[in-house]
Amino acid sequence: MTDLQPKPDAPWGGFGIYIHWPFCRSKCPYCDFNSHVRAGIDQDLWREALLRDLRTQMARAERPPVQSIFFGGGTPSLMAPKTAALLIDEIARTAGFADDVEITLEANPTSVESDTFADFASAGVNRFSLGIQALDDTALKFLGREHSRNEALLALDRAVSSGARTSFDLIYARPEQSLADWRDELTRALAFGVEHMSLYQLTLEPGTGFTRAAERGELILPDEDLAADLFDLTQEMMGQAAMPGYEISNHAKAGAEARHNLVYWRGGSYLGIGPGAHGRVMVDGQRRATICQRTPEDWLRAIESNGHGLIEDRALSPGDQAEEYVLMGLRLSEGISLARFESLAGRPLVIDDFVKDGLLVADRGMLKATASGRLVLNRLISELL
Numbered sequence: 001m002t003d004l005q006p007k008p009d010a011p012w013g014g015f016g017i018y019i020h021w022p023f024c025r026s027k028c029p030y031c032d033f034n035s036h037v038r039a040g041i042d043q044d045l046w047r048e049a050l051l052r053d054l055r056t057q058m059a060r061a062e063r064p065p066v067q068s069i070f071f072g073g074g075t076p077s078l079m080a081p082k083t084a085a086l087l088i089d090e091i092a093r094t095a096g097f098a099d100d101v102e103i104t105l106e107a108n109p110t111s112v113e114s115d116t117f118a119d120f121a122s123a124g125v126n127r128f129s130l131g132i133q134a135l136d137d138t139a140l141k142f143l144g145r146e147h148s149r150n151e152a153l154l155a156l157d158r159a160v161s162s163g164a165r166t167s168f169d170l171i172y173a174r175p176e177q178s179l180a181d182w183r184d185e186l187t188r189a190l191a192f193g194v195e196h197m198s199l200y201q202l203t204l205e206p207g208t209g210f211t212r213a214a215e216r217g218e219l220i221l222p223d224e225d226l227a228a229d230l231f232d233l234t235q236e237m238m239g240q241a242a243m244p245g246y247e248i249s250n251h252a253k254a255g256a257e258a259r260h261n262l263v264y265w266r267g268g269s270y271l272g273i274g275p276g277a278h279g280r281v282m283v284d285g286q287r288r289a290t291i292c293q294r295t296p297e298d299w300l301r302a303i304e305s306n307g308h309g310l311i312e313d314r315a316l317s318p319g320d321q322a323e324e325y326v327l328m329g330l331r332l333s334e335g336i337s338l339a340r341f342e343s344l345a346g347r348p349l350v351i352d353d354f355v356k357d358g359l360l361v362a363d364r365g366m367l368k369a370t371a372s373g374r375l376v377l378n379r380l381i382s383e384l385l
Contacts, residue, residue: 013268014067014098016260017091019050020274021076022296025108028144029209030171030202034276035074036296047083049303053273053292054090056308061271062282063095068260069103071125077107081116085123102127102165102259109155109168110147117155121162128159129198129258130168135185139174144209156192165256167196172234173227174202175220182230183237190241195256199234200249201227228375235371246333248374265332267325267340275299275309280316280324287316318344323385330381335368354384 024035069091071084088103104127105120107113117128132152134140140147147155152168159166170189172182189197202221204211213219222230235245243251247265250258263270272279272290276299279290292309293299299309316324322345329336341349351367354360359373359380373380 013266015064016068016263016270020277022074022275024075032205043080065098070260071105077113081119088124109152114155114158127165132168169198196252335366
């Protein structure tokens with residue numbers, strides 16, 4: 001079971017490694033991730049480049065045993081399973097694994113990609129995160145997904161049959177989606193019996209196809225009141241299913257929380273490998289923020305020239321770290337440690353007005369957002385800082 005309470009005798013948040021595979025078959029209209037559509041990917045070239053980036057960055061970072069590896073994207077299930085196997089083996093050899101290491105692969109549930117799930121499991125992947133996104137074909141077509149509902153169910157079955165822990169994503173608050181619609185869809189999703197689900201409200205991100213459609217008046221999302229009601233319904237149903245929201249959009253049964261995401265939200269350390277990947281690493285006792293070259297071509301050139309893809313590598317001041325801790329940690333239901341914030345920032349966090357307004361609650365040294373606070377979390381954090 002994952003212990004959600006911080007331990008004084010362990011690195012806060014743990015240590016993880018994020019590996020970015022930047023390629024997709026197509027670009028979804030809601031997506032603002034660093035993903036690119038390219039023909040003819042040279043798997044051997046990318047395998048060696050990722051290994052080189054990993055080795056170079058690992059060589060300088062302080063490396064406690066690895067708690068989690070996360071293959072994200074893009075669409076990592078388009079990666080050759082051999083690539084995942086060699087990267088996992090390199091990390092095991094260089095840093096070693098925690099006893100309960102979690103190795104996650106994001107995957108699209110097309111039938112072609114789900115054919116490789118058993119091979120990825122053999123390579124060491126022990127958790128799949130499936131981008132199902134919706135449970136009917138009309139909604140999937142609207143979201144620009146390449147799979148059908150039947151393919152999604154087949155992929156879910158194959159992921160579970162591989163022996164790996166399995167999670168999947170759904171997107172709600174879609175145009176014209178009612179409370180009854182979402183209740184029905186979420187009821188069907190819960191019937192699959194997985195222990196972790198990521199449930200995201202559809203948002204308009206800059207530069208995406210959906211944002212351009214909204215600017216033309218071709219797409220209208222639910223208003224704020226309906227969006228809030230949909231969020232409340234989500235929390236209610238997931239709580240009744242013993243899968244409470246341990247983070248704003250992530251729900252799990254006790255012990256099934258995504259360990260890699262907990263590294264981020266708890267302020268742990270992590271390497272960022274691959275195009276556009278961000279990292280937070282300890283180097284010679286100093287916490288540093290890293291960013292890799294974003295486009296695949298620029299990243300490959302950087303690997304060839306420098307042995308790594310880093311374009312930014314800067315020290316984080318204690319004040320920077322304190323702000324990041326609040327920004328990430330208040331997303332969690334467990335909240336943040338007031339003592340840790342004060343030790344980083346050199347001052348206490350001023351919370352009285354927010355507690356009085358019912359947006360925050362302090363409990364046994366931990367500061368948590370209330371249900372009302374979580375509805376306005378971005379604004380709350382901005383004002384708090």
